[in-house]
Amino acid sequence: MKLSVIILNYNHKYFPRMAVEALEKSGVDFPFEIIVVDNASRDEVSMGFLEKAHSEKRIVLVKSPRNVGFGRGNNLGVEHAKGKYLFFHNPDVTVEPDSLQKMVDYMERHPDIGILGPKLLYSSGKVQESCRRNMTLGDQILKRTFLGRLPFFKHRVSKYLMKDFDHDKIQDVDLITGAAMMMPRTVYDKVGGFDSRYFLFMEDFDLCRMVKKAGYRVVYFPEAVLMHYHKRLSDGSFLKSLTRKVFWLHVSSALKYFWKWKGGKG
Numbered sequence: 018m019k020l021s022v023i024i025l026n027y028n029h030k031y032f033p034r035m036a037v038e039a040l041e042k043s044g045v046d047f048p049f050e051i052i053v054v055d056n057a058s059r060d061e062v063s064m065g066f067l068e069k070a071h072s073e074k075r076i077v078l079v080k081s082p083r084n085v086g087f088g089r090g091n092n093l094g095v096e097h098a099k100g101k102y103l104f105f106h107n108p109d110v111t112v113e114p115d116s117l118q119k120m121v122d123y124m125e126r127h128p129d130i131g132i133l134g135p136k137l138l139y140s141s142g143k144v145q146e147s148c149r150r151n152m153t154l155g156d157q158i159l160k161r162t163f164l165g166r167l168p169f170f171k172h173r174v175s176k177y178l179m180k181d182f183d184h185d186k187i188q189d190v191d192l193i194t195g196a197a198m199m200m201p202r203t204v205y206d207k208v209g210g211f212d213s214r215y216f217l218f219m220e221d222f223d224l225c226r227m228v229k230k231a232g233y234r235v236v237y238f239p240e241a242v243l244m245h246y247h248k249r250l251s252d253g254s255f256l257k258s259l260t261r262k263v264f265w266l267h268v269s270s271a272l273k274y275f276w277k278w279k280g281g282k283g
Contacts, residue, residue: 019047020121021100021202025090026063027056029108032246034066037076039111045118051076054094056084063108087195088211088220095202095210103205107196109246110137116241120199123238131204131233132225134193135241136184144184145245148237149192149222190237191229195221197243200228207231212277217263219270226278 022040026033033053040051053067053076071078079097081090091105102124104117120133137145179190198221208227211220225235 018050018099018101020045020049020102020104020117021095021098022049022051022104022106022117023091023094023098024051024053024106024108025056025087025094026053026058026067026108027084027090028058028060028063030060030062032108033063035111035246036106036108037066037070039113040106040117041075042114043112043117044114045121047121049117050099052079052094052097053077054079054081054090056081056086056090086213086216087218088215089213092210092213095205098202101202102199103202104199105195105197107245107247110197111244111246113242113244116243119241120238123240124199124201127234127236128201129234130236131200131208131228131231132193132235133199133238134190134236135197135199135243136237136239137194137196137243137245140244140246145194145196145247146179146182147194147196148179148182148190149194150179151191151226184237185239187236187238187240189234191235192222192225193235193237195224196245196247198224204228204231204233214273215270216266217270218267219274223274223277 024033024036037051037053040049043049053070055064055067055078057080058064067076067078070076077097079093081093085093095103102121104120106112116135120135124130124133134147137147139145208224208231210224212223212227215223229235
C-alpha cells in the first residue's frame with residue numbers, strides 16, 4: 018500500500034462525506050486507503066455516512082469510545098494504517114484530483130523530507146497562512162491579544178505569521194499546520210507520532226519540531242492544492258474567548274509546548 022489517508026471526525030456532519038468523495042475522485046496510479054477515526058461523535062449525519070461507507074468497504078472506520086483529542090485520535094488511525102506514506106487530513110478539507118499524486122511523487126523524489134504540507138485555500142479562494150516560523154510564548158500572547166495589533170508589536174506578529182511568505186514557492190519552513198500534512202511512515206515511527214500530552218492545538222507544530230530534530234526537512238509544497246472549509250475556533254474578542262473552553266485548551270497546549278521546547282531542546 019502506497020498511502021494511508023487518516024481523517025479524524027468529531028461531529029463534523031457533512032464534511033467527512035465531502036472529504037471522502039473528493040479523495041475517491043483522485044486520479045492516482047497507486048493504491049491507497051482511507052481511514053476515518055471517529056472521536057465519539059454524537060451527530061447522526063457524519064456517523065450515518067461513515068457507517069455506510071465502512072460497510073461498503075470505501076473506508077476503514079475506527080471508533081474511539083471517547084474523545085481522545087487530535088493527536089491521540091490520529092495516532093489511533095495510524096495503528097490501522099498500511100501505507101508507506103501517511104496523510105493526515107482534516108474532515109473539512111477536500112483534495113483536488115491531482116493533489117495526492119503530486120505529493121506522493123514529490124516525497125518519492127525527496128527522501129529527506131519528513132513532512133510535506135500542501136497549499137490550502139479557503140472557500141473564498143484566499144490562501145490560508147498554513148506555515149509558521151518557530152515562535153516564543155510572547156509571540157503567542159501577542160497574536161491572541163490586542164497587544165499584537167499595536168504598532169510596536171505588529172511587525173513581530175507578522176514575522177511569526179510569515180506575512181512575507183511567498184505561497185507560490187516550494188520551500189523549507191519551520192512549522193506546518195496539521196490540517197493537511199503528509200509524512201513517511203518510517204519518519205512517523207522514528208519520532209513516535211503525535212505527542213499524546215496535547216489534547217488539542219500545538220501537536221502539529223510539535224510534530225514538525227520532532228521531525229526536524231530527527232534530521233528531516235519540513236517542506237511547504239504549493240504544487241498540490243486543497244480546499245479548506247474552515248472556521249477559526251479562536252474567532253471573537255479576547256475577553257469573550259476567556260469564557261470558552263477552546264481558549265483554555267489552547268493555553269494548556271501552549272504551556273506544554275513551550276515547556277517541552279524551552280531553549281530549543283526537546
